Amino acid sequence: MTALQVQWVAFKTIVVKEIRRFMRIWQQTLLPPAITMTLYFIIFGNLIGSRIGDMDGVDYMTFIVPGLIMMSVITNAYGNVASSFFSNKFQRSIEELMVAPVYPITILLGYVIGGVVRGVMVGLIVTLLSMYFTDLNVHHLGVIVAVVFMSAILFSLGGFVNAVFATKFDDISIIPTFIITPLTYLGGVFYSISLLPDFWQGVSQLNPILYMVNTFRYGVLGISDINIYLAFGMITFFIFLLGGYSLWLLHRGTGMRS
Template identity: 40%
Template sequence: MNLQAIKAIYMFEMYRLRRNLSQSVLAPILSTSLYFVVFGSAIGSRMADIDGVSYGAFIVPGLIMLSVLTQSISNASFSIYFPRFTGTIYELLSAPVSYIEILMGYVGAAASKSLVLALIIMATATFFVPLRIEHPVWMVVFLVLTALTFSLFGFIIGVWADSFENLQIVPLLIVTPLTFLGGSFYAINMLPPFWQAVSLLNPVVYLISGFRWSFYGAADVSLPVSLGVTLGILAACLGIVAWIFKTGYRLRN
């Protein structure tokens, strides 16, 4: 295992976070703060508690998941697409660096950025709502698994995309709507029975449900099911990435 190569790729990508601090950190924090002001204060003050939790506190896990999902995909997809766009990817592929080491460097950096952002958003939330974490170990488990899974998903998108416009298609048209419809701002049991059944077809529901359980001990889906779905998505992404490296899909040509 070439640890020096992994470190070089990882540190190069992490340096991008410092170069684009306003875009990478400040913009998501500002948008999340607006969610707390609008939904938590303006609307939440008029709503009853959900499972014994104030509405402002209830939406915190969903907002964190929304940021982690979108930022993991964005960071990972751009990180691998830009070298393809400029042609520098061939220098990396010709270097004595294995595909696994390349993947660990890019995905590790994208996941790290998302985790840093999640912790900052969590700290920001304490200024707006009373926040408690009943199961901190499970909170970390779901946070890390989600960041890694969707960083892998973003890596796949970055390899598949053939233009900067295509980088935004999947996050904007698929992932973001699924996140908003996945219980970020409401509990699934608040919906009519038919729409509850439809919502359970949304994989993001299981991510948010498990993550919210780690905060308040209440969830729409049982913990084993949420964890199983999360690991299933992770396994599917790993399988696709393995196929990409095995065939050289859009990397060697």
């Protein structure tokens, strides 16, 4: 068996294991985002949204749905890799991989694809739920698919780096709580940045999540606060940056080898 064949089987094994893990605990992984997003749709979309009126030319519910879907994809992709990889480190079952002839790139791809699958699956669940509250259009399917997958990859990589450095379970909740959630809320999920004063519009443009949310919204509604080519460029750049860094960490065995 060639090295490439071994890597392919190992990659499939990691992905299957990851999917089996989050499906086994679906009450913790798939159900909560479905409930939370349904509450968002009811409270912000139906109850408050009806008083807000239109946003960027569409009703408020229709405006927030793409952002909420993207928020689900991002947080679940991140959370899956961070909690799974850290849990393996914590239980020392990561040693099963470390003693096997599995290349760092294979390990990284396996975990990242696991995160992407969960992110996309939760995104689909939220999309289906949103269809009960509003009619969803597809303005540009290619943009939708590309931005969902690329954002899920990027945040899976982020979750991986977080897990590598984490030494206790608190460490994998700090970044989602204090960085990702605020950036998502301030990333144009609930409002168009055109409502902000010029200064805060400028500050908002430093928020990478703004680009993902707006690109996805462009794919669905055809409206965006930002240039989507710039958005794809930024996401690609950060994927390579975090991907390279993650591989370097794996080669060094940071947080895994003594």
